[in-house]
Amino acid sequence: NAGVTQTPKFQVLKTGQSMTLQCAQDMNHEYMSWYRQDPGMGLRLIHYSVGAGITDQGEVPNGYNVSRSTTEDFPLRLLSAAPSQTSVYFCASSRTGLAGGTSGGDTQYFGPGTRLTVL
Amino acid sequence: QQPVQSPQAVILREGEDAVINCSSSKALYSVHWYRQKHGEAPVFLMILLKGGEQKGHDKISASFNEKKQQSSLYLTASQLSYSGTYFCGTEKGNKLVFGAGTILRVKS
Numbered sequence: 001n002a003g004v005t006q007t008p009k010f011q012v013l014k015t016g017q018s019m020t021l022q023c024a025q026d027m028n029h030e031y032m033s034w035y036r037q038d039p040g041m042g043l044r045l046i047h048y049s050v051g052a053g054i055t056d057q058g059e060v061p062n063g064y065n066v067s068r069s070t071t072e073d074f075p076l077r078l079l080s081a082a083p084s085q086t087s088v089y090f091c092a093s094s095r096t097g098l099a100g101g102t103s104g105g106d107t108q109y110f111g112p113g114t115r116l117t118v119l
Numbered sequence: 120q121q122p123v124q125s126p127q128a129v130i131l132r133e134g135e136d137a138v139i140n141c142s143s144s145k146a147l148y149s150v151h152w153y154r155q156k157h158g159e160a161p162v163f164l165m166i167l168l169k170g171g172e173q174k175g176h177d178k179i180s181a182s183f184n185e186k187k188q189q190s191s192l193y194l195t196a197s198q199l200s201y202s203g204t205y206f207c208g209t210e211k212g213n214k215l216v217f218g219a220g221t222i223l224r225v226k227s
Contacts, residue, residue, distance in 0.1 A: 013223060017178065031213075033215070035217075041219055042121065042206060042217045042218055042219040043208075043217040043221045045214055045216060045217075048213065048214060050213055055211070058214055059214070059216065077171060090160060090161070090163065091136075098212050106166075107162060107163045107166070108151070108153075108161075108215065109163070110160035110161050110162070111160060112160055113160055113161075
């Protein structure tokens with residue numbers, strides 16, 4: 001298994017450009033999510049999906065769109081890049097979603113990350 | 120709302136012990152712990168469930184106090200390989216919300 005893969009590894013954009021960060025997993029996981037990581041702020045959740053066709057907003061969703069047409073893929077779209085979106089982006093997946101206490105969640109497998117710079 | 124981690128950073132010598140704390144203002148159902156080495160992705164360490172027992176991972180163990188809404192990660196006889204940033208995560212519905220992280224550096 002390749003696990004969770006992300007492309008590209010590095011990307012430089014100009015303000016106002018749009019682009020899609022790709023994320024794929026081959027473990028048949030239901031739950032997928034996107035985080036951004038900025039110095040001193042930890043990992044902040046952008047969007048997540050509990051299954052194909054179902055997505056929801058995380059803590060910092062503004063400026064980003066997602067879709068989940070297949071179990072394997074969960075692309076993140078930047079609509080109009082801004083310098084504030086300069087960050088490292090991580091995609092993660094887990095076998096099941098978080099259940100708020102009934103089953104206690106599941107191991108999150110993270111992809112290698114995409115380092116994005118917006119000029 | 121992010122869980123709060125303390126300390127922000129700690130420097131140890133090999134063989135010393137360390138404790139990293141994670142607290143939340145909201146009721147906790149579970150606490151997740153991850154470690155991230157520089158330039159790499161976060162890697163799962165353990166999950167502690169409400170009403171569950173203390174769980175261990177080699178010489179790294181953790182506890183979960185539901186009443187105090189706190190979890191602590193215990194690193195015993197630290198090794199150079201323990202260096203990295205440790206994150207705790209708490210569940211908010213179907214969202215996993217992480218703290219800002221604790222930087223741990225182990226020196227020889």
